[in-house]
Each structure stands twice: as structure tokens, then as C-alpha cells.
Amino acid sequence: MAKAAPHSVSASARKFLHQGVRKLFAPAPRPLRFAVYRSFVDCDPAPAANLVLKIAETREELEACFGLLHDAYVNAGFMQPDPSGMRVTLYHALPTTTTLCAKIDGQVVGTISLIRESVFGFPLQAIFDLHQVREVGGNIAEVSALAVHPDFRKTGGAILFPLMKFMFTYCATYFDTRHIVIAVNPNRIEMYESLLFFERLRATPVERYDFANGAPAVGASLDLYAAPQLFKHVYGPKRQRKNLHSYFMELELPNIQLPRRRYFTTNDPVMTPELLDYFFNQKTPGFERLDARKKALLHTIYNLPEYLPVLPGMAPTAEAGAVHPLRAHPRFSLKCPAELRLERAEDTEIHTLDVIEISSGGFQAHCASALPQQLWAGVWVHLGEGEKSTVRAMVVRAKDGFFGFKIESPDAVWQRCVRVLESGTTHAHAIL
Known part of the structure; x- marks a missing residue:
């Protein structure tokens, strides 16, 4: 059992006060309600050194996260008790899902899971319309499985805010995500709208959300590209502990342990x-x-x-x-710069690419300019720190600025990268 937070008495009183104020202002106009919610923000720019935020990667960390989530969902009526004492879903088995955890003195006290779109999709897309989000472009990830240990739910966001900051940083910088989507209980949606600027996917709540035992849910999304300006406009003038723009977008928390990757991959698979x-x-x-x-x-x-x-x-x-027949070559998600040089009789065409997916036999990339098909060209790909590959490649398909390439005789750097990714290991120490 985790130790109770040192300021739990005063924090508890503050929580009851906040609940009373929320009920008082419930009939008030939306802008006034949102201003009241924002007045409750208290984000500590220097949390205790014994707080560590990291990717859950060991059996012990994952089991603690799934156990914490199980108890939170059972208590909220979102699931029936499971004999395992854990809430583990199929999405947790996927390499495109990352589970974050907050630990105090080595014990998991908070968790949140990020589910990027894959062949399984993600839970909420079965019942919410994502058409407008998809039209904007960019990768989508569902934020799910949020739980904080009961002893730390009354501490004024001492665990929640750092965990949310970790989530924002990881999604925007490491997870190659533009849009994050959520499905939350209707009585919680205004917190996400007022504090974090989520926009609802539907005007009315869904009556039954099967992923949460039929509980009602409201879907919402946030464009991470637009978020910095929204946060700056609202929170910029506020003092530090209430300034979520400074907290999320500018502050560096030494408590956060970001993954060290050998290659420019966009996920951190841990499921051996x-x-x-x-x-x-x-x-x-x-x-x-x-x-x-x-x-x-x-x-x-x-x-x-x-x-x-x-x-x-x-x-x-x-x-x-x-x-779904098996692919000839497994594909792996990356985000790395590349340069294509097409030698012609009269000159050399140079195009800048963003490689987003590779395999042993080819890759997919985005390019702002049109590329000719069925012509061999030299491509220089920066796969990771100090990892540059040179291959001959040909465009074999094109659609909306995305191009599929096949490659001829991949060099040793490319082959080594694929072997590492096939091993399921993306950390900096991976050597094959």
C-alpha cells in the first residue's frame, strides 16, 4: 500500500471546497464555469525528487499499472472484478500502445495508456465519428486507462498533472501523434474542455460505452499542433502554478525519464x-x-x-x-529525414522526404513535391543517431503526397536497423 500523501488533510478539504464551488456554478454560463475550473489549477513546477515518470516496461511495473487500473474501474462501476486483479485489454498487447506510469519511492501510483491507431483501430472509434479529425490529417492516439492511487487523488494534482505533462510531451515528440482522443464520463468532460481545450466529437453523450462496461461516455479530441497557441492565449498571463502553457509546453521536469532510442522509431514496444x-x-x-x-x-x-x-x-x-494475409516483410513505424537524388541527363533532382515506415524490402515516405514512378534513385536515410543508410529505391505507388518505395540491395545499416526492430527492441542499447 502506498504511503498517504503528506498534505492529504488540507488537500482533502480543498477537494470538498472545489466540489462545492462546482455545484454552485453548475447553472452558470459556460465561460464562467470554465473560468472557475481553471482557477483550481495548481501545477507544481518542482515536484518531489522521489516522483519518477517513465514508460512501464517491466513485468512488475505493468502488473502494478494494470492492478491500479482494475481497482479504479471496479470502484467506478466500469468493469466487474477480474480474478487476475488486473484490467488488461487486447490493446495493451500491441506494440503501438505505450503505458506510462508515475512512481513514488519505486511504487506505481499513477498510470495512463496511449493507444495509437493500428490494424485494431482504437476503442472509441467504434462509436464516435472521427471524420472531421481525419480530414485535418496526422496520426491519432487514444488516451485511455487513466488511474491514480486512492492515496494520491486528493493532493491537488500532484500526480495527475505530471502524468498529463508526460503524456503531452511523449505524444507530441516521441509518439508521432497530432490528435489525441478520449472517451470520458459526461460528468468529467468539462474538465477536459475547460482545462485542456478538448472539443467534443458529438453533441450528446453515448448511452453505452462497451469498453467501460456500458457506462455513458462523451468523445472529444485535441489537436496537439494547435494546442500551444490555445494554452498560451488562456494561461500565458497567469502566475506559474496556474500557468498550464508554461507547465506543459516550456517547463522541463527532471522527474520525466524519456525513452532513449537507437533509431528514430515512433513507438516503444515492451511486450516480449x-x-x-x-x-x-x-x-x-x-x-x-x-x-x-x-x-x-x-x-x-x-x-x-x-x-x-x-x-x-x-x-x-x-x-x-x-x-489479412501475412505481409512478406513486417513494417515498422519511424519518423526520420531522408534525401532522394534522381540523376537525369540534364541535371540532378533533389527531394526532401520524411520516411514514416520501413521494412527489409522498402519504405513509405511523405514528400511535398511529386515524384516520378518506376525510376531508380539514390536515397540517403537518417535512421537514427549516427545511423545513416544509402539505398537505391524506386517509387512503386503514390497517393496524396505519400509514396511507397521498393529498395534494391539494402546496405548494412538498413539491414541492422530492420533486425533490431524485428527483435522488438527500440532502446539505445539494442545491438544486433
């Missing part, structure tokens, strides 16, 4: 075969419950021999193979 087996076969029947299609999709994601023994078995049905 051993961890997948522990959480989805031993502690819960998570894999056993999957239908044939989801089992097939899971096999396309972990298309490596070492994962096969722990993945759910697939019946040899025509449906599973027809829906």
Missing part, C-alpha cells in the same frame, strides 16, 4: 514473448477469447518465430487467411 504469455495466457485468458480475425491480425503484427509459441492458435479457416 514472455510478457505476452504472462499477461494474456497465464494471468488472463485474453488471447483465448479472441475471434479468428483478431487472432490472425495478431499473427501479422508479431510475425516472428520467437512469438509463435505464445500467440493464440489459429484454425485453418479461409476467413482468417483471406481477411
Whole structure:
């Protein structure tokens, strides 16, 4: 059990005061209500040194996060108690999901999960319309599975605000995410709207959100590209402890341990075969419950021999193979600069690329200018710190500024990068 926060008595009184003020101003006009909510902000620019924010990557950290989430969801009526004492979903098995945690003196006291879009999508897209968000462009991630230990819920955001700052920084800088989306209880949506400028995806709440045991939910989104100006406009003039623009966008918290990556990857997979087996076969029947299609999709994601023994078995049905045949080469998400040089008789064309996905046989990139197809060109790709690859590549497909390339005889740097990514390890110490 975590130790109670040192200021829990005064913080508890402050919480009751805030609840009373919220009820008092509930009938007030929306701008006034939002001003009241913002007046409650108290973000400490120098949290205690024993607070650490990091990616949950060990079995102990993940189990603590899933246990904390289980208790929070059970107490809120969002799920029935599970024999494992954990809330573990299929999304937690994916390499495109990252679980963040807050630890005090080594014990997990807060967690939040970030689910980037994949072949499984993400939970809320089944019931909320994301058409307008998609029209803007950019990657989308769902912020989910937020829980704070009961002993730290009355501390004026001492855990929540640092965890949210970590989430903002990670999404914008490391997760290659432009839009974050949420599905929250209707009585909490105004906190996200007033403090963090989320915009609702629908005008009315969804009556049943199956991902949270049928609880009502409201969907909302935030454009991280637009957020800095919104925060600056509202919070810029405020003093430091109430200035969320300074806190989220400018302040550097030494408590945050950002991942050290060898390559310019955009996710931090932690689910080794051993961890997948522990959480989805031993502690819960998570894999056993999957239908044939989801089992097939899971096999396309972990298309490596070492994962096969722990993945759910697939019946040899025509449906599973027809829906999603295995790719010849697994693809990996990155965000790295590149330069294409096309030698012509009269001159040399040089184009700047943003590579977003690679495999052993090709890559996908964005380019602001049109690129010719079916012509070989030299491409210099900056895959990571001190990791530059030179390959011959040809555009084989193009759509809306995105180009698919096949490559000829990848060099040693490219091959080494693919081997590292195939191993499921993206950290700086990965050596293969």
C-alpha cells in the first residue's frame, strides 16, 4: 500500500471546497464555469525528487499499472472484478500502445495508456465519428486507462498533472501523434474542455460505452499542433502554478525519464514473448477469447518465430487467411529525414522526404513535391543517431503526397536497423 500523501488533510478539504464551488456554478454560463475550473489549477513546477515518470516496461511495473487500473474501474462501476486483479485489454498487447506510469519511492501510483491507431483501430472509434479529425490529417492516439492511487487523488494534482505533462510531451515528440482522443464520463468532460481545450466529437453523450462496461461516455479530441497557441492565449498571463502553457509546453521536469532510442522509431514496444504469455495466457485468458480475425491480425503484427509459441492458435479457416494475409516483410513505424537524388541527363533532382515506415524490402515516405514512378534513385536515410543508410529505391505507388518505395540491395545499416526492430527492441542499447 502506498504511503498517504503528506498534505492529504488540507488537500482533502480543498477537494470538498472545489466540489462545492462546482455545484454552485453548475447553472452558470459556460465561460464562467470554465473560468472557475481553471482557477483550481495548481501545477507544481518542482515536484518531489522521489516522483519518477517513465514508460512501464517491466513485468512488475505493468502488473502494478494494470492492478491500479482494475481497482479504479471496479470502484467506478466500469468493469466487474477480474480474478487476475488486473484490467488488461487486447490493446495493451500491441506494440503501438505505450503505458506510462508515475512512481513514488519505486511504487506505481499513477498510470495512463496511449493507444495509437493500428490494424485494431482504437476503442472509441467504434462509436464516435472521427471524420472531421481525419480530414485535418496526422496520426491519432487514444488516451485511455487513466488511474491514480486512492492515496494520491486528493493532493491537488500532484500526480495527475505530471502524468498529463508526460503524456503531452511523449505524444507530441516521441509518439508521432497530432490528435489525441478520449472517451470520458459526461460528468468529467468539462474538465477536459475547460482545462485542456478538448472539443467534443458529438453533441450528446453515448448511452453505452462497451469498453467501460456500458457506462455513458462523451468523445472529444485535441489537436496537439494547435494546442500551444490555445494554452498560451488562456494561461500565458497567469502566475506559474496556474500557468498550464508554461507547465506543459516550456517547463522541463527532471522527474520525466524519456525513452532513449537507437533509431528514430515512433513507438516503444515492451511486450516480449514472455510478457505476452504472462499477461494474456497465464494471468488472463485474453488471447483465448479472441475471434479468428483478431487472432490472425495478431499473427501479422508479431510475425516472428520467437512469438509463435505464445500467440493464440489459429484454425485453418479461409476467413482468417483471406481477411489479412501475412505481409512478406513486417513494417515498422519511424519518423526520420531522408534525401532522394534522381540523376537525369540534364541535371540532378533533389527531394526532401520524411520516411514514416520501413521494412527489409522498402519504405513509405511523405514528400511535398511529386515524384516520378518506376525510376531508380539514390536515397540517403537518417535512421537514427549516427545511423545513416544509402539505398537505391524506386517509387512503386503514390497517393496524396505519400509514396511507397521498393529498395534494391539494402546496405548494412538498413539491414541492422530492420533486425533490431524485428527483435522488438527500440532502446539505445539494442545491438544486433
